[in-house]
Amino acid sequence: MDIINKFSAIHTTAKPGRDIRYIVIHYTAGVTSRAGSAINTAEYYRTTDREVSSDYTVDDTAAVCYNGDINNRYTWHCGGARYSTKGGTYYGKCTNANSIGVEICSTNSTGKMQAANDKSYSFTDAVINNAVELVRQLMKWHNIPAENVIRHYDVTGKPCPGIIGWNKESGSEAEWEKFKARLSETSGIPAKKMYYVQVGAFSEKANAEKYLAEVREDYPQAFIKVI
Template identity: 35%
Template sequence: MDIQYKACAPENYTRGRKEPVRYLVIHYTANDGDTARGNAAYFARENGGHTSAHYFVDEKEVWQSVKEGDTAHHCGAKSYRHPHCRNHNSIGIELCSRKGEGGYVFLPQTVEWAALLTRSLMEKYGLGPEHVLRHYDVTGKNCPAPFVEQPEAWADFQNRLQEEEWEMELPAWAKTTYHWLEEMPDWARSSVSKAVAQGVIDTNEDNSVTLPGLNLQTIVWMDRAGLLDKKEG
């Protein structure tokens, strides 16, 4: 999976680790409609109260803020429920949230991205599902609220991590092949226009394109990186 990176401000995390990674801790941002990109940008420029997380996940993308070899300040406390999981032996994963009528919720696609990221980290570090915890399991804090207040949602997430044959459920836009700009999601149109103008995307004889939806995010990321800006000379 493609993961973007923006380095966290140094005062918000600790360089290095005292122990190897043994746990993955799931959190929520407790915001309404925030983005992974926005959180990464915030912790890169601000003193976030000496708090941080390794990853931020929303319904469209994943951003890394702290390198896995460094210690994020995401589950520290004066007292603990869990006997072993601490900042120095865990990776913190924050899911961006929304506010619903009954409290905080996660968009389904956010949960899908988080499951994909978590599974990849489990495989990387050789961790079983019992090493994937909620912040609540570590300190007793009501975090991530959607997975604490709805235990069945947490059980579903854990089941996703254990499925032998597992494919990510893609959103409708990712399953579609686009031919005309007006058919595309609003968030991609400007970037696709730039890509066509720069010759990155070829046009057909009728000026349409043949663009798989899965490529939209890559084009948007290229645009954000300045790779689609018009070059002088």
């Protein structure tokens, strides 16, 4: 899957050297995830009057990165008041400032937007496969464990993703649990050869982190890999 850069700082906030601890999963509440949907969503963040944005958006064919300076700026995807639902267990812990937002393009069989958890909403297999691939990559880049991949629902209690099987309000969390299991799955996925560009190696974690902070000034995507 390709990651397409569609950078904009509009509807983002500067926070140099921010501490990224969580990845927050959303659905767009849109009606299609076909090719181009993720680019259209990024374009919407840039042009809408609504105070909304997200770091990445995934559709059936690609992921689009909106935030080009992810270590020093955050997007607006999981803020706001807490809903009175069974969700929200991470309210006050996970914030826009310490998380990365991933929007998954949804499909609606009526062709129109509907209320959250309407039975006409679904995710295609293709969009879920791409979301798994992107989130696994982000976990590696930003050293985020699978347990810190959560839903918008876990942050504010908003039914998001608002799709049956993805939050308790919908009556089942089975689809969310399947998605989570795939994030840490090692069997069944062919080992892909990766070529890393290395610029240093340290026996002390603190020294590696100090050097990483320097390198990130020029290369914001730099990350620590423990071998």
